[in-house]
Amino acid sequence: MACRVPGLSLDFKGPQQRPFRSHHKLSHPSSTGICYLKLGSFHHHGNNGISIKNHNLLFPRKITQIIQAEAVPAPAPTSELDSAEYRKQLAEIYGFTQIGEPVPTNITLKDVTDSLPKKVFEIDDIKAWKSVLISVTSYALGIFFISKAPWYLLPLAWAWTGTAITGFFVIGHDCAHKSFSKNKLVEDIVGTLAFLPLIYPYEPWRFKHDRHHAKTNMLAEDTAWHPVWKEEFESSPLLRKAIIFGYGPFRPWMSIAHWLMWHFDLKKFRPNEVKRVKISLACVYAFMAIGWPLIIFKTGIVGWIKYWLMPWLGYHFWMSTFTMIHHTAPHIPFKGSDEWNSAEAQLNGTVHCDYPAWIETLCHDINVHIPHHISPRIPSYNLRAAHQSLQDNWGKYLNEAKWNWRLMKTILTTCHVYDQERNYVAFDELAPEDSQPIKFLRETMPDYA
Structure with a gap:
């Protein structure tokens, strides 16, 4: 699994093995790894193995706030969406008021x-x-x-x-x-x-x-x-x-x-x-x-x-x-x-x-x-x-939202290329050298929900 903040890529290697990007705190029911980023230092608490890729992180001004990021999987398969707590967390990240649970196959x-x-x-x-x-x-x-x-x-x-x-x-x-x-x-x-x-x-x-x-x-x-x-x-x-x-x-x-x-x-x-x-x-x-x-x-x-x-x-x-x-x-x-x-x-x-x-x-x-x-x-x-x-x-079973900037930002910066397992792969993951417009949106769009 992976978690990113601007300029830094944190690769969490755990049982889910699919990347997920977020600038928001999210805990997953089966994952206990928590990472802290403070003044360029990284500390890990938990059971997941972690590899760090530093991409020349720049600090234009002094950072005093601790950023907490918890490892989570990407767009979830049906088995994970069965969890009410997990759906609630995803809803907050994506800008939804509710993410519906999967519809049983016997319902027509x-x-x-x-x-x-x-x-x-x-x-x-x-x-x-x-x-x-x-x-x-x-x-x-x-x-x-x-x-x-x-x-x-x-x-x-x-x-x-x-x-x-x-x-x-x-x-x-x-x-x-x-x-x-x-x-x-x-x-x-x-x-x-x-x-x-x-x-x-x-x-x-x-x-x-x-x-x-x-x-x-x-x-x-x-x-x-x-x-x-x-x-x-x-x-x-x-x-x-x-x-x-x-x-x-x-x-x-x-x-x-x-x-x-x-x-x-x-x-x-x-x-x-x-x-x-x-x-x-x-x-x-x-x-x-x-x-x-x-x-x-x-x-x-x-x-x-x-x-x-x-x-x-x-x-x-x-x-x-x-x-x-x-x-x-x-x-x-x-x-x-x-x-x-x-x-x-x-x-x-x-x-x-x-x-x-x-x-x-x-x-x-x-x-x-x-x-x-x-x-x-x-x-x-x-x-x-x-x-x-x-x-x-x-x-x-309903997916519901109230229009907000986080909802728009999620769609514009994440929902791009089809992937059978993850639903979507973002452009900047497949072609980072050509994806400056997506990077611009990530950095400039408001994140209010």
Whole structure:
């Protein structure tokens, strides 16, 4: 096992034999080794053998505080996650409020779905159109703020407006899952219109997203984000550097690359899907051909950047951030199709994350995400009631968090390359010479939870 502090690598050789990185204290039920670092000296108490690799540790200022680090294993196998104390410790390190215990193999997804109250599946037209009203009003308010805000308040106006148009995406998301209206034509029209300001083709996204739900956290088949393949990472120095930036500091906007790669290539769709894909692409291109010139005509190129591009980048920040938090954590595995289990993937492999109330309101509770993966037919306005039911009946299996910097830092600096035993290997472990962006994140990102 291994424990690191900046500039120093401590290799603990014990029964677990897998590295784990942390800047936080953690004790493991089966490990008693404790190390102390004080003014460059190292003292060991315990039974584990230790080897020390000193990498020219520099002290720019006098250090007077004792740093205590206890040897722990890396992302744990099922047997270790059975321990409540261990899960509690991992939750603190990763920035979770709770890490769920493993789902027993005899529990099926149907068992979980059947436990939900029937009312959470009911479509309410008034609530559905209320969500449309909230999004349209908040977006209009955001455009007004942008038009009136002095330059130093524009970032706040962009943040509000980008969050508001994320609500458009959630409305289209409900339409794609047939949980917005009982009239399917209405759903297709509303979904297409809701996606247009985002330059998102509705039908291509719907086809790909359905596969994400059917194959959630399945290693090769999931169409949302998944770990980087080691072979891909090592295939080319240029590609490796691009991946490091993309899955590191640029990850909160990586949905832009995903949008371009997955939704505009007709070759990625089945023959029976192509006709609907072409219709959606035509709508998007028409919006770009008509809407963008109108914006530029009225406000100029600077106005296009100010009123459309910056809120759009704000939307992609949420799109990327929500997606990676929903399904990415050091302890949540991606599995091959031969060992994948739907109840485990949807109930135990999906993360509930609480955000500030204004974000939850503008984004229509999309981050109440576990019930959405138990059944995509649950409308967004019923997700909280469904989640309460899951907590009552299956609460010990749920992964839950409240958004915090430690959670983001864990994902951005740890969850990189796929490893069958450890789930993830960080870039700077495989290619330290190319991983300065990850080192930068480790050193500069806040660690508050």
